Amino acid sequence: MKKNCFIPTSILLTTCCLAAMTVFTGCKDSNGKDSETGILRPIAENITGKWNMEESHRKQDGKWVEDPIPDGEGHTYTLRTDGTALSAFTAPDGYTKLNLGEWKVDEATGKLTLGTMIVDVLSLDATSLVMGHDEARDSETGEIMEGEFRWTFARMDENQKTLAEQLVGKWILSKSYEKKGGEWVENSNGLPDEGWHLYRADATFTAYSRSGEHEFTSDTNWVVNCTTGEVRWTAENGQSSTADVTIESDGTLSVYYSNSFDPVTGQSVAGEYKDVMVRAQE
Secondary structure: OOOOOOOHHHHOOOOOOOOOHHHHHHHHOOOOOEEEOOOOOOOHHOOEEEEEHHHHEEEOOOOEOOOOOOOOOEEEEEEEEEEEEEEEEEEOOEEEEEEEEEEEEEOOOEEEEEEEEEEEEEOOOOEEEEEEEEEOOOOOOOOEEEEEEEEEEEEEEOOOOHHHHHHOEEEEEEEEEEEOOOOOEEEOOOOOOOOEEEOOOOOOOEEEEOOOOOEEEEEEEEEEOOOEEEEEEEEEOOOOEEEEEOOOOOEEEEEEEEEEEEOOOOOEEEEEEEEEEHHHHH
């Protein structure tokens, strides 16, 4: 059975055991790279930025063998200068989940802390990063495996953001539309006096609306399929709902759905609906 030994959804959340690592104190070349370890130093100054996982390997019978990354699966890290780390994991089903944690480096041992997980920095240059660890999670079974594992990341443009990353923030409800006769027609029926959505980088979500003195707040978790634009919100009790979203060229967020609540009848009405939301000023 094909296994992918690195499960980014839990790397910021799961506590793992660590293998001992020899401390190297080799000389640096003119570019600041340790001649013995192949690591740019100081690590903390050279590791910030956005990294995309390119390869996964594990040691088998004393040799490194590739663990092919399943089709559709992907993982990026953004290590920010403020000490926070944003992890974006895309599962084979196409849904991307974000995680937010902290990162730090022990320069003496070459260990990188990501949330509650610690990995060894095996190689670092201007364009690539190799991490090593003695535990990994099987992507199919969720089983924790012990051994020797390493993962190669390539540096990428920090401005290149997925739909998941673009959604993070607060969005204010501006207008609502219903499709009639093939055309979008503005519909203010049932529109609240105030409404907003808040997508957080830790995968939590809050929806708020107020009509007169009546307020409604809903807290869920969220993931989004960055290819199809489908967002899935899941409550603590396991119930979920979906809608399609698009960030338009003018920066507004369109939310498409097929059922609307009629405040007059108290019933849900099937149709084609769209809410337009604008990003709140920070």
